[in-house]
Amino acid sequence: MKEINVQDVIPVVERLCIESCTLLxxxxxQAIDQAIAREExxxxxxxxxxxxxxxxxxxxxxxxxxxxxxxxxxxxELGQDVRLTGxxxxxxxxxxxxxxxxxxxxxxxxxxxxxxxxxxxxxxPAIIHTHIVNGDFLKITVxxxxxxxxxxxxxxxxxPSEGVEGIKRYVLQMVExxxxxxxPPTLVGVGIGGDLEEVALLAKKALLRPLLQRHPLPHxxxxxxxxxxxxxxxxxxxxxxxxxxxALDVHIEVYPTHIACxxxxxNFQCHAVRHAEAVL
Amino acid sequence: xxxxxxxxxxxxxxxxxxxxxxxxxxIIYTGRDAAHKRMFDALKxxxxxxxxxxxxxxxxxxxxPAKPGQVIGAAGPTTSGRMDAYTPTLIREKYLRGMIGKxxxxxxxxxxxxxxxxxxxxxxGGAGALLAQRIKKATVVAYEDLGPEAIxxxxxxxxxVIVGIDCQGNNLYTIGRSQYRxx
Numbered sequence: 280m281k282e283i284n285v286q287d288v289i290p291v292v293e294r295l296c297i298e299s300c301t302l303l304x305x306x307x308x309q310a311i312d313q314a315i316a317r318e319e320x321x322x323x324x325x326x327x328x329x330x331x332x333x334x335x336x337x338x339x340x341x342x343x344x345x346x347x348x349x350x351x352x353x354x355x356e357l358g359q360d361v362r363l364t365g366x367x368x369x370x371x372x373x374x375x376x377x378x379x380x381x382x383x384x385x386x387x388x389x390x391x392x393x394x395x396x397x398x399x400x401x402x403x404p405a406i407i408h409t410h411i412v413n414g415d416f417l418k419i420t421v422x423x424x425x426x427x428x429x430x431x432x433x434x435x436x437x438x439p440s441e442g443v444e445g446i447k448r449y450v451l452q453m454v455e456x457x458x459x460x461x462x463p464p465t466l467v468g469v470g471i472g473g474d475l476e477e478v479a480l481l482a483k484k485a486l487l488r489p490l491l492q493r494h495p496l497p498h499x500x501x502x503x504x505x506x507x508x509x510x511x512x513x514x515x516x517x518x519x520x521x522x523x524x525x526a527l528d529v530h531i532e533v534y535p536t537h538i539a540c541x542x543x544x545x546n547f548q549c550h551a552v553r554h555a556e557a558v559l
Numbered sequence: 560x561x562x563x564x565x566x567x568x569x570x571x572x573x574x575x576x577x578x579x580x581x582x583x584x585x586i587i588y589t590g591r592d593a594a595h596k597r598m599f600d601a602l603k604x605x606x607x608x609x610x611x612x613x614x615x616x617x618x619x620x621x622x623x624p625a626k627p628g629q630v631i632g633a634a635g636p637t638t639s640g641r642m643d644a645y646t647p648t649l650i651r652e653k654y655l656r657g658m659i660g661k662x663x664x665x666x667x668x669x670x671x672x673x674x675x676x677x678x679x680x681x682x683x684g685g686a687g688a689l690l691a692q693r694i695k696k697a698t699v700v701a702y703e704d705l706g707p708e709a710i711x712x713x714x715x716x717x718x719x720v721i722v723g724i725d726c727q728g729n730n731l732y733t734i735g736r737s738q739y740r741x742x
Contacts (some may be wrong), residue, residue: 319739320735320738320739322721322735326683329683329686329689330683330685330686332689333683333685333686333688333689334688336688336689336692337633337687337688340688342623342626342629342632342633342688342691343623343632343633343687343688344633344685344687344688345633345635345684345685345686346620346622346623346632346633346634346635346637346687346707347621347635347637347687348623348633384623384624384625384626384632385623385624386621386622386623386624386632386633386707387706388621388707396593398705398706398707398708400706426637426638427637427638427661427662427684430638458662458663458732458736459661459662459663459681459684459732460638460661460663462661462684462685509742512740512741512742513740513742514735514736514737514738514739514740514741514742515736516735516736516739518661518681518683518684519662519732519735519736520681520721520731520732520735521734521735521736521737521738521739522735522739523739549684549685550685551685
């Protein structure tokens with residue numbers, strides 16, 4: 280049994296909030312270069328180069344890549360051989376978010392109530408998903424989620440008879456309808472299986488996998504390739520002004536499901552593929 | 560590249576065509592969801608607006624706070640469609656001449672743009688750090704209690720935008736997509 284004092288979580292979450300909003304991963308730099316090389320539209324290439332320049336500027340000045348620094352979505356993996364001390368874990372995470380968004384000069388975009396709509400002023404509370412795993416560690420992933428791409432995401436409970444073709448139709452329809460609101464080129468997260476809420480979570484988790492990396496299951500990896508090809512034939516392109524690169528990648532996550540169900544969810548991630556993680 | 564300086568008159572707005580790359584100079588006003596709702600409610604209640612929008616441009620943005628030494632934090636465009644319910648009133652009653660945002664607009668907004676001569680510009684979504692560099696001054700002029708949603712007066716130099724929808728209703732999104740579509 281390992282003891283972790285939750286007070287030690289606060290500075291970690293603070294740092295991850297700032298890092299995720301200002302620095303993009305190596306996979307992103309690789310993906311954007313690949314996109315620039317493949318884009319046929321002149322204006323599209325120009326936009327992709329400006330996005331690269333924007334990311335470089337944000338990294339060197341430790342400034343936000345985008346003003347929508349999101350609601351902080353936090354994935355916690357808690358090893359079952361860990362004993363937490365020193366307070367409540369969720370309180371500590373929220374304190375880390377509060378400090379990170381304040382010290383990092385990040386925008387506070389969280390409202391106290393969906394109908395009263397008053398800004399809480401410190402970007403709390405975060406949205407926290409916890410999974411109990413084997414081991415004696417605590418892993419925290421911070422994935423700030425902006426609204427432009429979130430607002431055009433969705434879930435559909437397909438009939439099993441609609442099969443893979445139904446999934447392709449739904450994903451394509453979502454991409455076409457979203458157009459420029461997602462700030463393309465996007466990472467398209469797709470969840471398949473589970474039930475209503477599980478499939479939405481799968482789609483969000485799919486956004487955490489590094490770009491240009493395929494799913495380990497061959498039939499899912501193949502579907503990712505097929506969807507990516509299809510999406511990049513829509514002509515939507517960078518910022519939806521026309522072009523080849525509508526998506527940087529497509530990631531699918533799957534889970535077992537009920538005999539009568541075929542749930543599918545699409546969660547878009549704008550071109551700023553933001554997440555940062557740490558293990559305690 | 561076309562340079563314009565605000566305020567812009569109807570003739571200037573009507574001369575811009577979808578796809579034109581434009582550099583904006585002068586002052587522009589920020590405004591997004593909450594500020595639009597307040598302005599709309601004020602007009603409905605017969606009250607005046609805190610700023611005169613005639614021949615002016617509204618930028619749909621809720622910037623990040625400025626760090627010490629910075630004018631403003633990241634300041635890229637937000638999704639314009641959320642303002643569609645309020646925009647026709649601002650165009651028809653207050654002669655708002657331009658808007659900067661991202662994403663499509665409703666048929667009602669486009670109709671008002673054609674009738675009055677208002678142009679819809681696009682800035683690169685998510686290029687917040689880059690766009691902030693073209694903002695030279697930022698002052699809150701109304702609704703300060705709304706925080707990032709307050710109305711700011713921004714002084715901009717060569718602020719880069721593309722005409723997304725022009726005063727004839729030509730839409731760059733539709734034109735661009737059809738050019739590269741292979742389905």
